[in-house]
Amino acid sequence: MxxxxxxxxxxxxxxxxxxxxxxxxxxxxxxxxxxxxxxxxxxxxxxxxxxxxxxxxxxxxxxxxxxxxxxxxxxxxxxxxxxxxxxxxxxxxxxxxxxxxxxxxxxxxxxxxxxxTQVAVARTDRLEGALPSSWTEVLALAARQPVCLSLAGPHAALSLFSMAAAHGDAPTGSEPDRLFTGQGATTAWELLSELHALAFRGWAGLNPIGILDAMSRDARAVYCPLVYGYVNYAVAGAGTQPLHFADVPAGSHGLGSTLxxxxxxxxxxxxxxxxxxxxxxxxxxxxxxxxxxxxxxxxxxxxxxxxxxxxxxxxxxxxxxxQSTLEAAIVRPRHPGYIPFQTAASALVREMLADRLAARAALERLQSLYQAHRPAGSEV
Missing domain, CATH: 3.40.190.10 (Periplasmic binding protein-like II)
Structure with a gap:
């Protein structure tokens, strides 16, 4: 050498x-x-x-x-x-x-x-019935069995992004200066807020790896609709059960996930x-x-x-x-200052979900935060 x-x-x-x-x-x-x-x-x-x-x-x-x-x-x-x-x-x-x-x-x-990308994951050995195919079905499942959300770290904002994309309002889509532009983000916020109120909270502080490991070990939650996929948990390991990975639930505009x-x-x-x-x-x-x-x-x-x-x-x-979810996944903004925005936005989403803030007020606060972090005129 x-x-x-x-x-x-x-x-x-x-x-x-x-x-x-x-x-x-x-x-x-x-x-x-x-x-x-x-x-x-x-x-x-x-x-x-x-x-x-x-x-x-x-x-x-x-x-x-x-x-x-x-x-x-x-x-x-x-x-x-x-x-x-x-x-x-x-x-x-x-x-x-x-x-x-x-x-x-x-x-x-x-x-x-x-x-x-974010995918859906389930303990099919504990799940009652079929995997949800829509966000409406996720809410129905959460009322019957424990469903968890991946909201720690940057993932609160990313979950909202994906749900908005599934309803036709991907972030910075048609107007780079605006985080969201249509009704889809409002629908997504209302769904996320309702689901958050029903969700199992025992793993709220875990990152995606932690959630998948916990699901594979004790199944206190049987389903997560949006969590970054790790192939390593698809097979049994020492003290773990295999998890079943699937496409995310669909919204009015199809599959929504963040790459x-x-x-x-x-x-x-x-x-x-x-x-x-x-x-x-x-x-x-x-x-x-x-x-x-x-x-x-x-x-x-x-x-x-x-x-x-x-x-x-x-x-x-x-x-x-x-694979279908990955093919449809959206790309996040990449402008200078995006990473600090993502961190701050996720903390704000968690705070607003805990306060059950209405969609209009929540999305206005996120827009203000986005404007504060994006350099004027920068490429998205």
Missing amino acids: SGAPIQGLTWDHPRGYVALERAAERARAEGLDLHWERQPLEGFESHPIEDLAERYDLIVLDHPHIGDAVAGDCLQPLESLFAADDLARWRAQSIGRSFDSYRYAGVHWALPLDAA GGTGLAVSRRATVGDALRAHLVALMSPAMQEDFIPFADGQPSARSAWSHARVNGAWNGFFAQT
């Missing part, structure tokens, strides 16, 4: 590190001195990318961080690292908007390494030689996406992997059962 070691940062969950670390082991055997460190999920969701880019060559990030990263000039655009044919191929193979979510200010800033997943970005401090470039290209190859990443606790970004019979056979149908 020659040259300085390449330092990467990913997040501390098997879905975030197993495939990358195994691939790095192979790469080191071939002469590429690549090492991965980990940060908690909360750091992945909120830690400033500019700070991380000073210390790491490769960074696994979430697409809403892109605006701040571009403003801080701390990442290398993919167009400067890869051929146009490579980018076109990766865009064509990627599920939903996984690839496009990392395009900002006219160029792409990260490879879609991992694909995820998650991760991108692999290259910082300005990195020197990208032929060996590292080849390693990154290999991670996006069909062989890695279909035959390696899904069997290393990962959720690949290639659409072909989500419909692959062998992949679904290994994970109790997780991928095929949630």
